[in-house]
Amino acid sequence: MPQKMGEPNVEITLSPFGSNIEQQRTLNLTNWIFDPEKESAFEALGIMPMRPKIEMVLSKVVQNSPAEKAGLQIGDKILTENLTALPWQDFIKQVEQGESFSIKVERNGETFDKVLTPVRNQNGKWFVGVSPTLTKLADEYRTELKYGILESLQKGIEKTGQLSLLTLKILGKLLTGDLSLNNLSGPISIAKGAGASANIGLVYFLSFMALISVNLGIMNLFPLPVLDGGHLVFLTMEAVKGKPVSERVQSICYRIGAALLLSLTVFALFNDFLRL
16 A cells, blocks of 8 residues: 555455455545544545454553543453443544543442543653553464575565665655655654554564665665765766766765755654654
């Protein structure tokens, strides 16, 4: 899906649940509005991925949080009004509304009512200060892939090529206006992304860092004199002409390149601050 950003229509392949028959569908993205701060790309498209249901049995209650002030404790089970287990995803949606809401709590065989009032954390997100007890995912939600040494190298090369192509496509759409420049991110967003991926797990963190490395590698090949791509341009011109580019021309090009790179950095930082 990322490589299709900015396009009016996207072709997707799907198969009905329990069937191996593939079907083609077209998504019209002409009026698609996506705010990554509020929802996932799939939810913005009206697609709800199948997720395992995580019951709300509390494994953590943050000190001085709304949950602790409401009297919640580790081991409490959060229930719906019908006294059935409340899915974690539904609880999160309730919290994200930012309004006080009532819940039913089961503790030691007894059930009672509590009221939670979300507050904003340091990142500006609504929270109440609880975490559910995570259980092992059923086999139907798990996929395990194993490769040998040579096949791993091949997969790594293929993935690097895919990421490089994706980066070029997105940069092209930014230049043509198919994607808004507001999608540019700077070091603050990169740091936040690295932290979030590290919290999920080592594999996700390494994958995120690999993506950043590929992006920086592609950017470094841009034909700007202050980058390696600019040096390659000068060396190519020297090979063609048989003599190096004059120092005066190089100096002017370096200044223009530095100004463009600095402007891009400032703009990306500005976008970062707007997202804080």
